[in-house]
Amino acid sequence: MAAPTTTSDAPFGRMLTAMVTPFTSDGAVDYEGAQRLATYLVDEQRNDGLVVSGTTGESPTTTDEEKERLVRAVVEAVGDRAAVVAGAGTNDTRHSVELARAAERAGAHGLLVVTPYYSKPPQEGLYRHFTAVADATGLPVMLYDIPGRSGVPIEVATLIRLAQHERIVAVKDAKADLFAGSQAMLATDLAFYSGDDALNLPWLSVGAVGCVSVVGHVVGADIAEMIGRHRAGDVRGALEIHRGLLPVVSGIMMQAGGAIMAKAALAMVGCPAGPVRPPLAEATEQQLARLRAELVAGGVKLSDGDAA
Secondary structure, X not given: OOOOOOOOOOEOEOEEEEOOOOEOOOOOXXXXXXXXXXXXXXXXXXXXXXXXXXXXXXXXXXXXHHHHHXXXXXXXHHOOOOEEEEEOOOOOHHHHHHHHHHHHHOOOOEEEEEOOOOOOOOHHHHHHHHHHHHHHOOOOEEEEEOHHHHOOOOOHHHHHXXXXXXXXXXXXXXXXXXXXXXXXXXXXXXXXXXXXXXXXHHHHHOOOOEEEEOOHHHHHHHHHHHHHHHHOOOHHHHHHHHHHOHHHHHHHHOOOOHHXXXXXXXXXXXXXXXXXXXXXXXXXXXXXXXXXXXXXXXXXXXXXXXXX
């Protein structure tokens, strides 16, 4: 199934949020809450794509069955008006292939495949891993380059090789190397997406087509506006939005990690989130107080029960 927000240069849309996985109070996946959250992100926060079961979705602690059911639920809720990209990356190539096939069965429009973590494979290993997953389905693939978590970057030469695969079409870049990204964009047709909220505007300035955001849970509409203004040549307007969002980025991304603080932020605006699963831990009162203040400073309207 083709993604409803596909364009020739932005194969998964432009504004995507790496969606948290809502849990009930007892730690079960809240599928109805996931549908409500997905609807909020698409209809109110102007997301034209969602990443389901990425790291922010706590994919290391959800089962394969939960992942497949979650994709089905989100596709049912918003798949007619937003690209649903399923996280399928692990540090086991065979397992990643299985997840990719399950995501395709569940109706996903694309796959997000992270660099295998902990194992620290050589570049040839990365090439074989990514091509094996891309070969396993008919879905387009977004590579996820995040050496701070995986331990290994995808080098430019490897990206150039991978770009020759007809289904490897994009990169979510979270290694903060704009020069390497610029080299890869010059040498290939890969669509680059900012995977680092602190650098969303800098990435757009060197050719990224959009963002895969965490703070987009609460300011997705603002980021979408920033992308639109930058594309229209209103650099000053885009910069104004970028600067206005700095407190939100600080509050969510510079404390306890994206999944923890994104869920805390969602609770503050009255959206489904629930607890995190171990080994993650809930935000402290001090972290919550700072987050609340930063959200208000960034213009986020908190729910009546959590007014600053």
